[in-house]
Amino acid sequence: MSKYDIIIIGSGLGGLECGAILSKEGFNVCVVEKNAQFGGCFQTYQRKGHLLDTGIHYVGSLDEGQVMNQYFRYFGIMDKLKIKRLDDAAFDTIYYKGKTYDYAMGYPQFIETICRSFPHEKENLKCYAEQLQAVGNLISVDHLKQGTLALEGMKYFCTSAAHLIADITPDPALRNVLAGSALLYGGLKDVSTFYQHAMINHSYIEGAYRFVDGSMQVSLELINVIRANGGTVLNNSEATRIIVENEKVQGVIINGEERLESDFVISNMHPQRTLEILDKNRSIKNAYISRIRSLENTYGIFTLYLVMKKKSTPYQNRNLYLHANNKVWYDKLLYPGRTTNCMISMQASSEDSQYASVISILTPMYIDELSAWKDTTPEHRGEDYQSFKKEKAKQILRFIRGHGIDLSENIEEMYATTPLSYRDYTGTVDGSAYGIIKDYKCPQIGFVSTRSRLGNLFLTGQNLNVHGALGVTLTAMLTCAEFVGQEYLAKKVGNA
Numbered sequence: 458m459s460k461y462d463i464i465i466i467g468s469g470l471g472g473l474e475c476g477a478i479l480s481k482e483g484f485n486v487c488v489v490e491k492n493a494q495f496g497g498c499f500q501t502y503q504r505k506g507h508l509l510d511t512g513i514h515y516v517g518s519l520d521e522g523q524v525m526n527q528y529f530r531y532f533g534i535m536d537k538l539k540i541k542r543l544d545d546a547a548f549d550t551i552y553y554k555g556k557t558y559d560y561a562m563g564y565p566q567f568i569e570t571i572c573r574s575f576p577h578e579k580e581n582l583k584c585y586a587e588q589l590q591a592v593g594n595l596i597s598v599d600h601l602k603q604g605t606l607a608l609e610g611m612k613y614f615c616t617s618a619a620h621l622i623a624d625i626t627p628d629p630a631l632r633n634v635l636a637g638s639a640l641l642y643g644g645l646k647d648v649s650t651f652y653q654h655a656m657i658n659h660s661y662i663e664g665a666y667r668f669v670d671g672s673m674q675v676s677l678e679l680i681n682v683i684r685a686n687g688g689t690v691l692n693n694s695e696a697t698r699i700i701v702e703n704e705k706v707q708g709v710i711i712n713g714e715e716r717l718e719s720d721f722v723i724s725n726m727h728p729q730r731t732l733e734i735l736d737k738n739r740s741i742k743n744a745y746i747s748r749i750r751s752l753e754n755t756y757g758i759f760t761l762y763l764v765m766k767k768k769s770t771p772y773q774n775r776n777l778y779l780h781a782n783n784k785v786w787y788d789k790l791l792y793p794g795r796t797t798n799c800m801i802s803m804q805a806s807s808e809d810s811q812y813a814s815v816i817s818i819l820t821p822m823y824i825d826e827l828s829a830w831k832d833t834t835p836e837h838r839g840e841d842y843q844s845f846k847k848e849k850a851k852q853i854l855r856f857i858r859g860h861g862i863d864l865s866e867n868i869e870e871m872y873a874t875t876p877l878s879y880r881d882y883t884g885t886v887d888g889s890a891y892g893i894i895k896d897y898k899c900p901q902i903g904f905v906s907t908r909s910r911l912g913n914l915f916l917t918g919q920n921l922n923v924h925g926a927l928g929v930t931l932t933a934m935l936t937c938a939e940f941v942g943q944e945y946l947a948k949k950v951g952n953a
Contacts, residue, residue: 460718461487461689463940466696467725467798468887469497469883470926471918472751473690475723477532480686482941487719488683489711491695495680497725497883501671502873503756509762511874511882512890513672515543515776515800516926525660527598528930531953534678539669541805544774546570548665549829551637552779552860555949558634559775560662567662571634578776581626585635588621590654593659601951610652614900619646619786633785638776640800641822642924643755643891646786649793650897653923660927666708667774669805681863699724699914701736706914723936725918727886728905740910752903754889756787757876758820759796763852765813769867772813777801779860787821796820796849796856814931816864824876824887846873856903862916892920907936915939 463479465472468490476488491910494500498512518525520538529535537714544564547559560771561570568582595608622635636644639928666672669874680690691711698710708718724731728749735741778785781797788797799820803813827845830838850871854864876888885892905921917936919929938946 458716458718460487462719463721463723464489464717464719465723466709467497467723468495469725470499471919471929471933472725473676474930475917475937476683478937479940480683480688485687486683487689487717488698489694490692492882495692496676499676502672505763508671509672509815510672510804510817513926515665515667517665518663518927520664522598522705523663524596524598525927526951528950531916531950532679533682537678538674539807540666541669543667545663548661549638549776549777549778551634551776553633553637553785554782562662562665564662575631578626578628578631583745585625589655589659592655598951599708601947604947606943607931608949613652613655614650614895615897616651617897618649618651621651624937637785639786640778640798644786648894648896649898650895653895655882656923657925666804669807676931697734699735701738704738704740706911708865721913721915723915723917726884727920728916729886730884731916738911753894754886755891755894756821756823757879757888758819758890759849761818761853762872762873763816763864764870765766765816765867766869768812769865770813772811773803779857794826796852799853799856820853825873827877830877836890908939938944
């Protein structure tokens, strides 16, 4: 039987970051991962020699002096990552009602570029940019140096993204253009908070990058940090039980058999999954369990991977967001089963920077579209499931053709994943892509504390506060601050 200071359940970004932080601080940590592959949404898998990214297609705030760059520098991995800065003139392009609109990097250029299509909206665009910056600047390297991980921004969580944009501009087309990348945060018009919208968009306007040869390099570098600090990272090791004795967590059971003991446990799993494997105890009340179970999760993602014929499709160093003519916010009630929005992202490769080898197309999908296979496991879903994926792939290709993008002649192979893949490989409830929904009407309901009522059980990951690389990293910092203190940790990161 092995004994550790801290066991961390799950090797997604949040779990690995907690492992890296706490091992750097001298704790004997062990990260346990149920799958053979590490990384959660930061994993890359192979099909016939081609690398396919799971969930992370670009990351923001990575320029020198920006906050994500600083976090990676603190971890000691920034200079080891292979990254490619997206185009200054357009890191994202929004397709809406037969026209295209570019998101440029840097606020002056961002405003100027959109102004070309909306020349009378310059002052409103300046106001919009100021609002994005107000939220984005709640997390900064300067704050870290002063000992603060993030300033409080509850008023922005209580503000509707769609409503604030509508208050800024009366132009319906511009409203849709500014919300054109809502897929990035599981955007729902009547739900999404301006905090999420602004934090993510600000991050990309600051400095947007793709990973060259896959995002899994982040996971592998963090694992190297943990192991170099004397920590342990185990794959094929599913935590099937969190042991509680005398109202204190004692460790975990792995694969239903092996007992690993620890003084503390940090779960990077969805809080609902954590509670499902937690021994019954008096500290965590039934009311809390019921609340966690009742929380709604964001939609999932259907991803179509196109492996392209060699040198057939020029690489585009930007992402494309395509929308049907009606609206940019996804609405399954109005268009069940239809493709009305998607994102197209070309993976950057070190082998050929001129041509795309893999193109990912992402579109929202709820797991109820897959109810016929909800009780199945990977590789055992049957022919009907494969037929469903093929039909959805055809629908997506028709949708992008309607926007003037015809890739059909250049496709060598196609692969697809659904919310069931997310559910089974990353452990998310209902295959949700972004975890627990934060509703601006009552965001407090969707917040989950890093500290549980069991004194030595902690939580981390995208479900607690904000998702995305930046949101997960901030939450990992908040979780680890419970062990080493927020001011100490923030200054250490800020001065790295």
